[in-house]
Amino acid sequence: LKAIVIDCPKTFDAPVADPERFKAAAKKFAKILLDHPVCGQGLPAYGTNVLMNIINEAGTIPTRNFRFGRFDKAAEVSGEKLAEVATARGGKATHACHPGCVMRCSNVYPMPNGKVCAPIEYETAWCFGPNLEIGDLDTVAMLNYICNDVGLDTIDVGCTLGVLMEAGVMPFGDSQAAIAALEEVAQGTPLGRVIGGGPTNAGKLYGVTRVPAVKGQGIPAYDPRSCKGNGVTYATTPMGADHTAGYAVTANILNVGGTVDPTKKEGQVELSRNLQVATAAVDSTGLCLFVAFAVLDNPEGLPTVVEMLNAQYGINLTVDDVIALGQNILKVEREFNKAAGFTKADDRLPEFFQIEDLPPHHTKFDITDDELDEVFNF
Template sequence: MEKILRVDMGAEGGPKTTLVPPGEYAGLGGRALTSAIVSKEVPPLCHALGEENKLVIAPGLLSGTIAANSGRLSVGCKSPLTGGIKESNAGGMASQTLAKLGYAAIVLEGKPKTDNLYTIFVNKGGVKIESDNTLKGLGNYALIEKLKAKYGDKVSYMSIGPAGEMKLAAASIACTDMECRPTRHAGRGGTGAVMGSKGVKAIILDDTGVSMRPPKDAEKFKEANKRWVDGLKKHPVTGEGLAAYGTNVLTNILNEAGGYPTHNFMWGRFEGHTKISGETEAALEKERGGNPTHGCHRGCVMRCSGIYNDKYGNYLTKQPEYETVWAHGGNCGIDDLDTIAMLDRLDDDYGVDTIEMGATIGVAMEAGLAKFGDGEAAINFVKQVGKGTNLGRILGSGAAVTGKVFGVERVPVVKNQAMPAYDPRAVQGIGVTYATSPMGADHTAGYAVGSNILGIGGKTDALSPEGQVDLSRNLQIATAAVDSTGMCLFIAFAVLDQPETFQALIDMINAFYGLNLNGDDVAALGKSVLKNEREFNIKAGFTSAHDRLPGFFSRDALPPHNIKFKVTDAELDQVFNW
């Protein structure tokens, strides 16, 4: 990945491309690269939708290679949702394709001087940017169908739906999957709004005639990858559990543990949990000719994604993930999988983050705009976002804005970003991550659920504040490093439990780049990423007061354990003290 493509969307006479070597960013990939560029080049106090913000799209260090599960993409910018730095991580085919084409990153800069919408086409021959206003207002599914007529289905697409064009703070960027459907999203933090602000509707990546990236030491790399695949296949979670039921297997366990946020974080258990569980979802998919065992990108051996068909056996959407099923399910009191799948389809089509959207609907229901459990109302809410009605634009701006507009106190956000599917009172470790991650409330930033609930990477008491700060700190450091490799975060389940699998990952990086890194170097990389991100946020006006959960988590006890969030402010302030 020897070059960075910079596209000035605000240049006189239309978008202008520049190809530059990585320079000071050489050796960085994924989140390390997006956060380095954003923290160095974007003024922290700028408007997220203004000309000074940049959208950075970067494959990971091992993307575009034969390394298993190396196809995750990082998308970075100043977030219009949080006002802080953002790295949103997506599966799909874009990362592998972009890396194979030799790009360390695409950076969208400036602000268009017209209302034109553009497509950016990249192949081995170069870059072509075209204005195409016939694409305006198209949902991601219709858009990709239209683009396929021109570019075919052997390329990768990144795109925004109407929500991104409207520059709504919950807008996502869709990446097409192996079936060329727009199902894998850089969902969190409003990256789609930033792409919309740059006037870019779609990026088309065509790797025709391009080979896999060659390692420095091919033999060592191949051998390390074999150990890597063996390690992933050997671990019961990455080898079997994820493939059988997908991520939604968590519904029952979080519910049983009393940490399943229900009715906008009112309770920790949901009566209808078995109706929407991973077990039920997988069985339904099989029954209807879908598929519960499917990789979101080429080279995935864990295969936790899937295909969800409607009751007539026709494709409806990808298998809704645990977070999506929760956000639109228990969080809104909805216990019908077809309703949840339709909401997932609409979210993907309009291009909004499923977590933010579900949490927002929960807040809207709390405000009395609809009753909890009303699936039709939930579908109507999302359709209003797609249409851009006044209410839709409020909802599409996320849970925090919706809570303010409708006078709701119980709004589950940190740094204005909605919490995912674990109540921090019953899973105290994830509460520390929610509070302190530079990203806002984000379970992937330091997945303490593994140790708190699942017994992975050690065991900590989910209901006690004891040890949670150390746990979250270590996980946030490790995650920042993993997010820089292009590896799917789920590899952590095997890496945390099997030292030899962690070593195989390091050996792959060393063999590929001709390096001699060890575990300490990986930790140092993670710390440097977090340091860049923290410094950006501090300059953007964030203080320790922003590293807190909303007050109701410390005030209101959560049934069934009747427990409050007990990690103190002083302890939270120690997370980044290493």
């Protein structure tokens, strides 16, 4: 099952208990977003792929299946390059993914074959770019397009292709081989079925131990050895290696919501814990995750979110109530995982992150199992 489509002839506005109060809070929140350098400048200019050059410069961009932290052709698949090419071809460097979005970080990328890929996100540009040592934006777009067409997650597919390149099925950096392999998914060939099965499955079938995945889900575009807060999130989030569940890049790399040295272990467990709680709460509101940048830096951010909730539903939540909501969501998710057979042994990163140095920082993931087990102590 790939999708459920509902054809609704009528649309309606969500009911709002106090429209005027809600409008005032929403207007205030929009200003909070637009006044923030990430939400109001970086994302509207270049979309999420504004991160490519930033993460590469930070030495945290997983390259060649997580062997290196920098890629010498990162600029060729960056947000700046995407904006240049998309605009020249009549596409859009950025646009709103839905009416009313003030950040407008989506994009429309026309491909040489006349088709359109929309959008190309940073994590997608990473997994089909630096991760595979491919420095060509049109290749990234084509791989993205195929994933959209057949209904596959780009991060998982990129990690799977990295494992296959590790196994010698195709060379690193071979654009055409990667495209040809991914096209086999729709054909239902043995290789296509392997790719569709994800990175953990591919590693088992080809005898590869260097598999960047947690709980079967591919690890995204920030190496946990030089962005250790994200490493804690990858290991412990109930969903598997999900960067969005506790995006520690904020304090580790972007100095948003404070600063925690990304290469040291101190403070990473607390950072990930707090972000996972906050993210679970924000996700339940329906707000875009990217509001977190402004919310973390502006003391009025979270109270304004609470004000919007109270105005919409006619309730009287406090900030503490919303934090408790996030904690409860995580407890429920972990109880589900426990019932499904997951244990704390599944809240771990692959071993190679702990024993191999990551250039250029030459750091390992050194947060202990006992420390990881403390993440959900609330």
